[in-house]
Each structure stands twice: as C-alpha cells, then as structure tokens.
Amino acid sequence: MAKTTTRSCQPCTACCDGWVSMNINGVDVYPGKPCPHSTGKGCDDYENRPVQPCVEFQCAWVMENSPLPEWMQPSNAKVLVVLDKLQWHGASVDLAVPVGKRIPPRALNWLKQFAETHGRPLIYTEQVIENGKMSKDQNMVGYGPEAFQQEVASWVQSGKKLW
Ligand code: SF4
Numbered sequence: 115m116a117k118t119t120t121r122s123c124q125p126c127t128a129c130c131d132g133w134v135s136m137n138i139n140g141v142d143v144y145p146g147k148p149c150p151h152s153t154g155k156g157c158d159d160y161e162n163r164p165v166q167p168c169v170e171f172q173c174a175w176v177m178e179n180s181p182l183p184e185w186m187q188p189s190n191a192k193v194l195v196v197l198d199k200l201q202w203h204g205a206s207v208d209l210a211v212p213v214g215k216r217i218p219p220r221a222l223n224w225l226k227q228f229a230e231t232h233g234r235p236l237i238y239t240e241q242v243i244e245n246g247k248m249s250k251d252q253n254m255v256g257y258g259p260e261a262f263q264q265e266v267a268s269w270v271q272s273g274k275k276l277w
C-alpha cells in the first residue's frame with residue numbers, strides 16, 4: 115500500500131491482498147493468499163513494511179498526477195495498473211492485473227483506448243483457474259503492435275514472469 119498522495123488508498127487494499135504476486139518477509143503473497151499484514155482495511159505493520167515491494171510499489175491510480183480517472187481505483191474498477199513496467203523498442207509498456215479473475219470490460223476498454231491514444235503497448239493478465247480455484251499463475255496478453263503481441267505470446271510460452 116502506497117503513502118497517501120492527493121488520492122487516498124482507502125478503502126482499497128488490492129495490492130496487499132495478493133493481486134500482485136510478491137514475497138513479504140519470506141511469505142509468498144498471491145491471489146487467494148493476502149499478505150499476513152493485511153487487515154482487509156490496511157497494513158498492521160505499516161511503519162516497518164519492506165522497502166521492496168511495499169514502499170517502492172508504484173500503483174498508477176494513487177501516484178501523483180495519475181492519468182487514471184477516479185473510478186479506476188483498483189477496489190472499484192477491479193484492475194491494478196503499473197505504468198512503465200518495462201520498455202519495448204523504446205516505448206513504455208504498462209501492465210494491468212485483475213483484482214479478481216478478469217479485468218472487467220469497462221476498465222479494459224479504457225486501458226486499450228489509453229494505450230492507443232498514447233502509443234503505449236499494454237500487457238494485461240488473467241488469472242489461471244485450476245479445479246475451479248485461482249492458481250498462482252496468470253496468462254499474459256499483449257495489446258499493441260502485432261510484433262509486440264507476438265513477443266508477449268513468446269514470453270508466455272517461455273514462462274517469463276513479470277514480478
Ligand atoms: S492498489 Fe493502489 S490504491 Fe489500492 S491500496 Fe494499493 S496502492 Fe492503494
């Protein structure tokens with residue numbers, strides 16, 4: 115969870131609740147397994163939270179001068195966005211992960227429009243469901259130039275991880 119800027123995280127706790135796969139002080143956090151410090155309303159050890167990933171995590175909605183509209187707060191739009199996750203042929207690539215199984219159509223359409231308008235390739239993910247339950251794994255989908263889509267597809271085949 116980020117420090118409060120002009121936008122306040124609450125009531126969102128999406129990044130602490132496993133929608134971003136991470137390891138907190140040796141404990142794996144992933145969909146269905148929130149951080150042990152998440153109370154569902156915040157962090158019970160905020161002052162001692164790890165620098166990586168907690169302090170340095172860049173949630174696009176809460177950052178200063180966020181291009182994301184108000185309704186895109188992760189708890190509301192059911193998507194968590196990280197800008198500039200990586201570079202592809204000189205272009206900034208944004209990443210969107212669902213807060214749930216899939217990014218809802220309204221949010222995904224907004225992200226695709228944003229990608230087209232600003233010439234920023236987008237990677238979005240979908241939870242892999244196994245035996246009716248969310249697994250640790252996510253499918254990656256590339257949105258942008260054909261060559262970018264193909265490269266993301268090759269990353270999926272090779273098992274490349276983004277976190
Ligand atoms: S996902 Fe973003 S808005 Fe939600 S708690 Fe984390 S930093 Fe705050």
Ligand code: SF4
Pocket residue numbers: 115129130138149150151152153156157158159160163164168
């Ligand atoms: S340590 Fe605190 S800020 Fe970091 S993921 Fe856990 S609940 Fe969130």
